[in-house]
Amino acid sequence: MTARTADRPFDLVLFGATGFTGGLAADYLAAHLPASARWAIAGRDRARLDAVGERLLRGSPRAPVPERLHADVSDGDSLRAVAGSTRVVATTVGPYLEHGEPMVAACAAMGTDYVDLTGEPEFIDRMYLSHHAAAVESGARLVHACGFDSVPHDLGALFTVSQLPADVPLTVRGVVRSNAMMSGGTFRSALGQLARPRQLRQASAARQQREPRPASRRARRRGRLPRRDADLGLWLLPLPTVDPVVVHRSAAGRADYGPDFSYAHYAGIQRLPTLLAAAAGIGGLLAASQVRPLRRLLGARVPPGAGPSPDRRARSWFTVDFIGAGGGDRVHTQVRGGDPGYDETAKMLSEAAMCLAFDDNPPTSGQVTTAVAMADHLRQRLVDAGMSFTVLQPASQTEGRTTG
Numbered sequence: 001m002t003a004r005t006a007d008r009p010f011d012l013v014l015f016g017a018t019g020f021t022g023g024l025a026a027d028y029l030a031a032h033l034p035a036s037a038r039w040a041i042a043g044r045d046r047a048r049l050d051a052v053g054e055r056l057l058r059g060s061p062r063a064p065v066p067e068r069l070h071a072d073v074s075d076g077d078s079l080r081a082v083a084g085s086t087r088v089v090a091t092t093v094g095p096y097l098e099h100g101e102p103m104v105a106a107c108a109a110m111g112t113d114y115v116d117l118t119g120e121p122e123f124i125d126r127m128y129l130s131h132h133a134a135a136v137e138s139g140a141r142l143v144h145a146c147g148f149d150s151v152p153h154d155l156g157a158l159f160t161v162s163q164l165p166a167d168v169p170l171t172v173r174g175v176v177r178s179n180a181m182m183s184g185g186t187f188r189s190a191l192g193q194l195a196r197p198r199q200l201r202q203a204s205a206a207r208q209q210r211e212p213r214p215a216s217r218r219a220r221r222r223g224r225l226p227r228r229d230a231d232l233g234l235w236l237l238p239l240p241t242v243d244p245v246v247v248h249r250s251a252a253g254r255a256d257y258g259p260d261f262s263y264a265h266y267a268g269i270q271r272l273p274t275l276l277a278a279a280a281g282i283g284g285l286l287a288a289s290q291v292r293p294l295r296r297l298l299g300a301r302v303p304p305g306a307g308p309s310p311d312r313r314a315r316s317w318f319t320v321d322f323i324g325a326g327g328g329d330r331v332h333t334q335v336r337g338g339d340p341g342y343d344e345t346a347k348m349l350s351e352a353a354m355c356l357a358f359d360d361n362p363p364t365s366g367q368v369t370t371a372v373a374m375a376d377h378l379r380q381r382l383v384d385a386g387m388s389f390t391v392l393q394p395a396s397q398t399e400g401r402t403t404g
Contacts, residue, residue, distance in 0.1 A: 005087040005111060010038045011357045013082055015071055015103060016092035017041040018048040020307045021117065024346035025092060026052055030060040032350065032385075034358070037064050042071035042082050073099045079106040088113040090146075090353040095192050096123045104131050104142060111138035113356045117349055119149030121242045122196060125203035128367045129210065136366040143373050146352040147345035150246040151370055152176075152320045152387075153265065155379045156335040157247045158371045159389050160322040161257050168327035169260035171222075174247070175232055175268040175323075176239070180316035180340050195290060219251035222264040226275055231323050231332065234268035235275040241265065250371035258326065268321065313339040321392075332393035337386070344387065351381040 014029060016022035026041055033039060043049050049068040057065065071082045073093065083089055083106040093099050096118040107114040108131040118124065124144045135142050145151070153174050160172050221244045229236050244265035251257040269275040307313075316339035324331045337344045352370060355361065359377040370378055379389055 005113075008085055008087055010040050010067070010086035012037065012039045012088045012090065012353050013042050013069060013086040014039070014066075014090050014092075014353075015042045015082070017052050018043050018045060019092055021342060021346055022092035023052060023055075024342055025090065025350050026056060026066075027059060028346050028350040029354075030056040030063040030066070033064055033354065035062075035064060037357075039064060040067035040069045040082075040086070042069040044070065044072040046070070071103075073102045076102055076106065079103050080110060083107045083110040083112040086112060088115070088353050088357045090115045090349055092117055092349070094118060094120075096120050097126075097192055097196075101127065101130070105134075108132075108135040108138060108140050108142060111140050113141045113143070115143045115146040115349060115352045115356065117147040117149070117345060118144050119147075119190070119242045120192070121245055122200040122203045124242065124245075124367075125200075125207040128207050129203070132367040139365045141356060141365055141373050142367040143352065143356070143370060144367070145242055145246050146349050146370060148318070148340040148348070149241065150243040151348045151352070151378070151382070152318070152335040152337065152340075153243040154246050154250055154369055154371045155375075155382075156320050156322050156333065156389065157263060158250065158254075158257075158375065159335075159379065160324040160331060160333045161261075163331040163333065163391060163395050164258075164324050164329055165327035165395075166256065166258065168258055170258045170324060170326035171262050171264075172247075172322055172324040173222075173264040173266065174243070175229065175234060175236060175266045175321045176243075176318065177234075177268045177320075178316070178318035178340055180313075180318060214252055214255075216259070217252075217255065217257075218260045219248050219257065220260075220262040221245065221248045222262050224264060226279065229266075229268070229323075232268060232321055234270060235272055236266035237269060237275050237278055239265050239267050246369050247371075250369045253369065253372040307342050308339075313343050316340070316343075318344070329395040330393075331391065331395040334388070334390050334392050336388045336390070337382075347385055347387075348382065351385060352378055355381055 014026055017026040041049055069082050071078050079102050089107055089112055091103050097120055104127050157172050164170055223238055226237050244263055247263045251261040318337055318340040320335045322333045355374045355378045361374050361377055364373055
């Protein structure tokens with residue numbers, strides 16, 4: 001617990017508990033918060049907040065009862081009041097490019113730690129440009145992408161690096177597979193970001209000009225064409241997601257990634273025809289996102305605020321395999337969990353918020369990644385909560401194998 005926020009009324013406030021994923025996060029927090037925790041749920045509709053509170057009381061009658069707080073993204077005073085009342089804010093209110101900045105600004109100004117579920121690179125870059133300096137000054141930790149984007153990839157890459165020699169150049173590739181449905185909120189955010197390629201490039205370039213780089217180390221992202229992976233027996237399709245960006249920033253922020261670190265990120269696909277169909281689908285989605293009527297039509301097909309049934313989520317799973325190499329050694333690790341778009345995302349956000357609130361994390365401030373802000377503390381929390389981080393093949397001297 002940091003001295004700057006120790007005397008605040010709440011340890012944690014969840015903003016967005018009346019939505020589908022926010023409701024899952026509220027359920028998780030009610031079931032897993034320490035009995036002594038002080039927490040609240042925040043939103044603009046008191047009746048809906050009361051309904052969530054009553055549901056939580058029925059589901060977890062012995063859990064600490066959350067207070068209800070008024071918070072509206074169009075009312076900056078309400079957001080500053082919420083941020084000033086708590087040590088950590090967790091928000092599921094997106095798309096973040098449309099609705100996210102006011103809460104980031106409030107937390108940066110009030111010295112309040114912040115976690116969200118965004119997978120929008122432009123939003124993350126714009127928040128760095130606008131609020132990183134204020135957060136450094138106030139002591140706030142702004143940690144974006146605390147769901148499936150990008151916790152398994154960020155902490156999985158760090159876990160892989162920890163199995164390899166220190167102080168040598170390292171290469172890591174992550175290969176994700178899942179049978180789950182994409183959440184409506186994630187799909188809508190992705191459509192919105194795909195429709196803004198020029199703005200995305202501008203925000204990225206502006207951040208690169210301002211953000212300091214490590215003086216004696218190098219961290220890089222690698223992009224390659226689709227290909228066959230001899231180690232995993234899968235076809236690899238490069239993924240244009242925020243995950244490799246987050247891994248790259250963690251590597252830039254931590255010296256234990258070695259003097260020269262590079263990372264590549266892929267979807268793993270069993271059959272070549274499926275890969276070709278997926279590549280065509282991504283291309284079609286990119287083209288359709290540039291046309292407003294088509295973008296609206298696609299967004300309506302997977303509406304935000306709704307999700308699959310508990311039975312469908314129970315059958316869903318994800319894996320992320322990592323192949324790391326350096327100093328002549330190679331290692332194969334894997335992160336595995338359940339439904340990534342909903343249940344595990346709610347779990348990851350909730351555990352990240354509790355990790356910032358209750359764990360003895362490394363001292364840092366400003367906009368930081370999960371690997372920089374929480375590292376092994378968050379990984380251990382997720383392992384205790386049922387996710388797995390496993391070494392499938394320990395580091396060994398191996399020659400003649402692919403490293404990209």
